[in-house]
Ligand SMILES: Nc1ncnc2c1ncn2[C@@H]1O[C@H](COP(=O)(O)OP(=O)(O)OP(=O)(O)O)[C@@H](O)[C@H]1O
C-alpha cells in the first residue's frame with residue numbers, strides 16, 4: 001500500500017486549543033495525519049504545544065475547535081473512557097502511581113475494564129516479558145525501581161489492554177543516555193513485534209531521527225513547520241527554523257539513517273593467499289594503495305604491505321595484520337565511517353553474520369551512498 005492510500009489511524013483537522021485566559025493559542029491550527037502502524041515523532045521547542053496535542057488525541061484536553069479522528073471515528077463521538085481503552089498513554093515524567101505496586105500499575109486499565117483476575121495475571125506476566133522486566137519487581141513500589149525500570153513499567157501499563165494506538169510523551173527524558181539508547185532500541189524491537197500506531201513526543205531530534213517513520217517539527221503555537229521522513233527532513237529542511245532545529249552535522253545524522261546493505265560494496269585490493277608477490281604488486285598498483293588484503297576462500301584473513309612481501313614466495317606466507325573491526329550489512333554508515341577512521345587501510349571491511357567476506361567500503365562509497373539515498 002502506498003502512503004497516500006494508507007488509512008490514517010489518527011487524523012487531526014484544523015485543531016485549535018486556546019486555554020482559558022491565554023493570550024495566544026497553545027495550538028493554533030494543526031492538521032496532521034498519522035498513518036496506521038507508523039511511529040510519528042512530535043518535535044519542537046518547549047511550550048510549542050506537543051503535550052497539548054497528545055492530550056487532545058485522548059481527550060485529556062478538549063480542543064477549542066477542529067476535529068480529531070482515531071481509526072475514522074471522531075473522538076468526541078465516543079465516551080472518553082471507551083476512547084482511552086483504545087489508546088495507551090505514556091505520561092511525561094513516567095507518572096506511575098506511587099502508592100500502587102508495579103503489578104497494580106500495569107494492571108490499571110484491565111482492572112478498569114473488569115477483566116477477571118486470572119486474565120489480568122496472565123496479561124501482566126506477558127507484558128513484563130515483552131518490555132524486558134523481571135517478575136520479581138512486581139510486588140515493589142515505583143520508588144524502589146531504577147529510572148529505566150520505571151520507564152518500562154510505564155510502557156507495559158500503556159500496552160496493557162493491547163491498544164492499537166500508543167501516545168508517548170518524552171518517555172526517555174528521565175534516564176541517562178546509555179539507558180535511553182537501550183530503551184530506544186527496545187522500542188524499535190517492540191514496534192517490529194507488535195506494530196502500533198505511535199505518536200511520540202520528544203525534545204531530542206536525534207531520538208526522533210532514530211525512532212520515527214515521520215517527524216512533525218512544530219513551532220510555538222502548534223505551528224507545523226515540516227512533516228517528513230527523517231531523511232527528507234535532513235536532506236531538505238523547508239526553512240531556517242527547521243534547519244536550526246536540526247542543528248549542525250545534518251550530513252552525519254543522515255549517515256545514521258543509511259545501512260551498509262543499501263550501498264554498493266567494492267571487492268577492494270584483495271588477492272588469494274596463493275597469489276605471488278608480483279600479482280599482489282599489480283593489484284596494489286591498480287588500486288593506488290600500498291597494502292593488499294589476503295583472502296582464503298570466503299574469509300578475509302588480514303592485510304599485508306609491500307615491505308612484508310619482499311622475501312616470500314606466496315602472499316599467504318607474509319605476516320598479516322588484522323583489519324579493524326568489520327561491520328555487518330545491518331550497520332549504519334555512521335558506524336562504518338567510525339570503523340573506517342580507526343583503520344590503517346582507510347577501508348571498512350564488511351562481513352556477513354558467519355564472518356564471510358562481502359566487500360569493502362571506502363570514503364567514496366560512503367559519500368555515494370549518502371548522495372543516492
Ligand atoms: N492547562 C493549561 N492551562 C493553561 N495553559 C497551558 C496549560 N497546559 C499548557 N499550557 C500552555 O500551552 C502551551 C503549550 O504547552 P505544552 O505543554 O503543550 O507544551 P510542550 O510542547 O509539551 O512543552 P514541553 O516540551 O516543555 O513539555 C504552553 O505555553 C503552556 O504554558
Ligand SMILES: [Mg+2]
Pocket residue numbers: 050051052092169
Ligand atoms: Mg510537554
